[in-house]
Amino acid sequence: MKLGWGPKEEAFRAELVAFLDEQAPPEALVQRDFDSIEDDSGDIIPAWSRKWQSTLFDHGWMIPAYPAELGGRNCTPIQTLAYLEEMARRSIPRSFHFPGYAIVAPSLLEFGTSEQQTLAPAAIRGDTVWCIGMSEPNAGSDLAGIQTRAAVHDDHFVVNGQKVWTSYAMVAQKCFCYVRTNPDVPKHKGISLLIVDMDTPGIEIRPLRHITGAASFAEVFFTDVVVARENLVGGLDDGWRITQGSLAHERAGLWVESVSRLEYTVGSLIALARRRGLDRDPVVRRRLAEMYERAASLRALGYKGFASFAQGSSAPEHSFMKMATSELGQECFELGVEMQGAYGTVVDGERSEESGRWAHSFFVSFASTIAGGSSEIQRNIIAQRVLGLPRG
Amino acid sequence: MDFTLSEDQELLRDTARALLAAECTTSMLRAHIDDPAAADPLWTHLREYAGLAGGPLTDHHLFLEELGYVAAPGPFFATTALFAPLLGTVDHELLPAALAGEVTGTVALAGTDGRWRANDDPVKTFVPEADRVDWVAVVSGEPAVTLLRNPPTRLVRTVDTTRRLFEVTVDASGSGEPLPILPEELESIVEWATVALAAEMVGTARRLFDMTLAYAKERVQFDVPIGSFQAVQHKLADMALDLERATSAVQFAAMAHDAGDNDRHRATHVAKAAAGAAATRAAKDGIHIHGGIGYTWEHDLHLFIRRAYGSEHWLGTRAEHHDLLAEELLI
Numbered sequence: 001m002k003l004g005w006g007p008k009e010e011a012f013r014a015e016l017v018a019f020l021d022e023q024a025p026p027e028a029l030v031q032r033d034f035d036s037i038e039d040d041s042g043d044i045i046p047a048w049s050r051k052w053q054s055t056l057f058d059h060g061w062m063i064p065a066y067p068a069e070l071g072g073r074n075c076t077p078i079q080t081l082a083y084l085e086e087m088a089r090r091s092i093p094r095s096f097h098f099p100g101y102a103i104v105a106p107s108l109l110e111f112g113t114s115e116q117q118t119l120a121p122a123a124i125r126g127d128t129v130w131c132i133g134m135s136e137p138n139a140g141s142d143l144a145g146i147q148t149r150a151a152v153h154d155d156h157f158v159v160n161g162q163k164v165w166t167s168y169a170m171v172a173q174k175c176f177c178y179v180r181t182n183p184d185v186p187k188h189k190g191i192s193l194l195i196v197d198m199d200t201p202g203i204e205i206r207p208l209r210h211i212t213g214a215a216s217f218a219e220v221f222f223t224d225v226v227v228a229r230e231n232l233v234g235g236l237d238d239g240w241r242i243t244q245g246s247l248a249h250e251r252a253g254l255w256v257e258s259v260s261r262l263e264y265t266v267g268s269l270i271a272l273a274r275r276r277g278l279d280r281d282p283v284v285r286r287r288l289a290e291m292y293e294r295a296a297s298l299r300a301l302g303y304k305g306f307a308s309f310a311q312g313s314s315a316p317e318h319s320f321m322k323m324a325t326s327e328l329g330q331e332c333f334e335l336g337v338e339m340q341g342a343y344g345t346v347v348d349g350e351r352s353e354e355s356g357r358w359a360h361s362f363f364v365s366f367a368s369t370i371a372g373g374s375s376e377i378q379r380n381i382i383a384q385r386v387l388g389l390p391r392g
Numbered sequence: 393m394d395f396t397l398s399e400d401q402e403l404l405r406d407t408a409r410a411l412l413a414a415e416c417t418t419s420m421l422r423a424h425i426d427d428p429a430a431a432d433p434l435w436t437h438l439r440e441y442a443g444l445a446g447g448p449l450t451d452h453h454l455f456l457e458e459l460g461y462v463a464a465p466g467p468f469f470a471t472t473a474l475f476a477p478l479l480g481t482v483d484h485e486l487l488p489a490a491l492a493g494e495v496t497g498t499v500a501l502a503g504t505d506g507r508w509r510a511n512d513d514p515v516k517t518f519v520p521e522a523d524r525v526d527w528v529a530v531v532s533g534e535p536a537v538t539l540l541r542n543p544p545t546r547l548v549r550t551v552d553t554t555r556r557l558f559e560v561t562v563d564a565s566g567s568g569e570p571l572p573i574l575p576e577e578l579e580s581i582v583e584w585a586t587v588a589l590a591a592e593m594v595g596t597a598r599r600l601f602d603m604t605l606a607y608a609k610e611r612v613q614f615d616v617p618i619g620s621f622q623a624v625q626h627k628l629a630d631m632a633l634d635l636e637r638a639t640s641a642v643q644f645a646a647m648a649h650d651a652g653d654n655d656r657h658r659a660t661h662v663a664k665a666a667a668g669a670a671a672t673r674a675a676k677d678g679i680h681i682h683g684g685i686g687y688t689w690e691h692d693l694h695l696f697i698r699r700a701y702g703s704e705h706w707l708g709t710r711a712e713h714h715d716l717l718a719e720e721l722l723i
Contacts, residue, residue: 001401001450001643002394003651270721279722282715289714290665292721293641296658297666300395300640307395317640320633376622382632383625387605390620 009082012075016086019059024092028052031091031264044171044216045129049096053126056094062124063101070105071124077252077310084253088260097168100130104176107193111234111242116195119174133163133177133196133220134243141377144187144240148222150179150194152236157181157194159202159225165371169205169218172198182237193239195231202226211363252309255302255318258325262295265332265361269339272353276339287335294328316386323378326368333362395643401454408458411437416462418692424465425553428524431466438468439493445476446491449584449646453591457642460595463554463699470498470520473588477581478529482537482571486527497527497539500560501582508582508707510535510575514562518706522558523547530562535578536570552702554695583660586707587645590667593703594639597667600674600696601635604628604681611683618681627677631670638663638670661717668710671700 005013027048056062057071064083066072075083087094095101100123108120122128139145148161159179169175175196182190196203202225207215234242270279270288278284298321305317336358337344347356369375383389397405415434423430444452452472459468471490475497479487489495498521503513512533522528522545530538544561605628608619618624645663648656675697679686686693704710 001397001647003647003653005393273722285718285722286711286714289661289717289721292658292717293662293665293714294637296644296662297637297641300644301637303393304395304636304640304643306393311396317636320636323629324633324637376626379626379629380622382629383619387625387628387632389605389608389625389628390617392616392620392622392625 005082009078012079013082013086016061016083019061020086020090020092023055023059024090025052028092029090044168045096049093050126053095053101057121057125062094063105066124070109070121071101077306081253081256081306084256085260088257091260091264095126097126097129097171099132099168099176100124100126100128103132104130104174107176107242108233111193113230115230116233119195128174129168129172131166131169131172131175131198131220133166133175133179135165136162137164141374143243144191146178146180146191148177148179149183150181150192150227152181153229155229157227157229157232159194159196159222159227161222163220163222164208165217166220167217169198169220170207170215174198175220176233178239178243181239185237188240190237191239192236193233193242194227195233196222196225196227200225200227211366212360252306252315252318255298255305255321255325258321258329259295259299259302262298262325262329262332265329265336266291266295269332269336272336272339272358275353278339284339291328291332291335294324298324298328316382319378319382319386322373323369323375323382326365327375329368330362330365333358333365337362395640395647397454401451404451405454405458408441408455409461412458412462412464416459416464418695421463421465421554421695428465428556431464434464435466435468435496438464438466442468442472442476442493443491445472446480446487448650449587450643450650453588453642453646456588456591457595457598457639460592460597460699460703461599463596463599463696465554465556467496467498467521467525469555469588469592470525471496473585474499474520474581475525475527475529477584478531478537478573481577481581482573484537484539484571486539495527496521496525497529498522498525499529499531499581499585500543500562501531501578507712508585510578516560516562517548517557519545519558519560521556522560523556528560530560531573531578532562532570534570534572535575536572538570539568550702550705552698554699555702555706557702557706582707583657584649586660586664586713587642587649589703589707590638590642590645590663593664593667593671593700594635594642596696596699596703597635597638597670597674600671600678600693600700601628601631603693603696604631604674604678607682624681627681631674631677634666634670634673638666641666658717658720661713661720664708665710665713665717668704668713672704672710675700 025048060068060073062071064072064075065080067074105120105123108116123130136146150157150159175198177194177196179192179194180190181192202223204221206219208218209215273279273284301317305315309315340353343351345359346352347359384391415437420430441455444455476490478499479490486495498519500516500519502508502517503511504515504517506517510533528540528543530540543563545558548557548559550557608624609617611618642663645659648659679693682693685691
């Protein structure tokens with residue numbers, strides 16, 4: 001048990017810091033409550049971020065645990081944690097589109113054919129933008145309930161159906177698309193994963209404006225879309241297990257980003273309380289302290305989980321992080337709105353706080369407890385996989 | 393930032409766990425309600441570990457967590473988390489004997505407002521084990537420390553039957569010259585004890601959680617274990633989250649104190665507040681999931697619920713630590 005990092009990790013961090021000081025563009029240094037949502041320019045993936053992602057890749061700082069040809073430098077787990085911590089501390093985003101580097105590339109490297117694996121570097125470098133075809137109108141939390149059908153022919157599939165909440169669909173070149181190839185078996189056992197080019201005839205994309213008015217995801221309709229057989233990833237009807245795949249070697253450190261953003265938000269709340277003259281209000285003070293307590297304890301929990309992970313044990317601590325950070329974030333933004341009284345919902349004008357940042361972030365935060373496994377799903381996972389309770 | 397336990401630390405924890413499972417049973421806790429001497433045999437084992445008070449808090453807190461798991465009564469906490477650190481700070485000649493487990497002691501600091509800060513109140517409150525320890529170290533408002541033997545005490549009955557707290561009347565004719573202590577030294581001792589108590593509370597919360605999880609798996613209603621119901625699962629998931637974050641926050645606070653890090657003041661308040669959240673949630677939801685059986689005197693659950701609430705209200709409640717944390721954050 002020891003506070004701080006060893007000299008080797010600090011040397012590694014110094015190397016990263018030197019690179020960031022020299023190369024990071026000014027746009028990357030702007031603090032945000034959320035990333036990957038939208039840029040001030042209105043672009044889902046701003047030009048500077050595309051360039052920045054390729055710079056990170058070319059210098060081996062995109063996925064440090066990977067070898068150089070995959071945008072990394074063969075880092076150890078603890079170096080990866082130091083990397084994620086430093087990036088989060090400075091709030092520097094790696095990319096504005098996570099599916100390619102975080103989900104598609106690791107899945108292709110683990111489950112893909114050698115031909116398919118050649119798609120990984122461009123996915124990580126961001127040269128290819130990917131979307132993930134998972135959720136459907138009737139398959140949200142019940143992901144295995146997908147109904148988009150792929151009829152199986154000798155050398156191709158024919159896809160019909162609809163996906164929804166598909167992030168980046170309108171700018172993506174490729175889709176990692178989960179389809180039903182066998183409707184006659186239990187639902188988890190009839191799913192396959194296809195690589196679908198987004199310019200294939202029969203694909204229609206309708207951007208879906210979300211609650212803040214922006215559109216970063218879309219509905220995607222498939223009508224008789226022909227997909228070559230070699231675009232099947234993994235075995236036929238064996239797609240479900242690939243849904244579990246993501247950057248396993250980064251999972252132990254991904255919480256750092258959420259926790260750092262929480263701490264930044266708590267700090268902003270304190271500044272807001274001062275500006276609103278509420279910093280002597282005993283109720284506000286207690287609530288701010290509670291937010292700080294919860295954020296600080298979650299950072300400690302993340303480190304503790306990393307210690308288990310680094311020793312090769314499973315780290316149940318990390319199952320808690322998504323749920324806890326998203327719920328706490330939401331409460332922080334709600335408090336920020338509350339503290340402004342009548343002005344809490346005002347989004348412009350000189351008397352608004354930070355151009356309506358708090359109301360905006362509060363609304364955006366509604367997505368955080370729904371997407372990527374809702375808080376209820378997270379609690380089910382904790383209860384069943386961590387605590388060993390029987391399925392209902 | 394290394395939260396890994398060393399082999400020695402794992403050994404310490406496992407040894408404590410085995411010892412306490414045998415020597416601190418719930419039947420002893422029940423006997424102790426009417427006769428505090430029932431806990432005397434436990435002290436004969438624990439005194440060997442009094443030396444933990446002279447070492448890092450990262451070791452000490454692991455041992456205390458196990459004591460909280462069994463709601464251990466007796467002078468161990470008072471002697472090792474309050475008395476010995478105070479002796480060490482004023483460089484008292486009794487320190488070696490205290491670390492050797494040869495003398496026991498406690499600290500009387502809080503005045504009638506119940507808060508652990510220097511004061512000149514003639515009655516000190518919430519003093520643990522004051523009637524049975526060898527020495528009562530009284531801290532006066534200057535601040536200064538005077539050691540008393542057998543001062544007048546009055547048992548203050550609380551809901552917690554496992555920790556005996558007293559009012560101590562400060563006798564001006566105390567033996568020896570008052571030893572001066574710096575305000576920041578006193579603050580450091582109180583913070584140290586607060587983290588130590590938070591560690592105990594994490595143990596108590598874990599006990600409540602373990603009992604409740606086991607019960608949810610075995611109790612059958614509507615032909616299935618009640619732990620298969622989502623409403624029960626989600627309560628347990630929330631209990632587990634509070635427990636895990638409290639465990640980690642306490643460990644971090646112990647590391648911060650050992651390192652003398654600037655973050656240690658904030659980390660202390662975070663640790664006690666997080667431990668309070670974990671312990672009181674485990675108590676409330678724990679009894680709820682147990683249903684009627686948890687409401688009985690016969691079931692052991694209440695022994696730990698009592699300990700949880702007693703500890704939450706000692707050395708500062710969660711709300712009080714939030715106020716102290718706010719002082720750090722908002723000045």
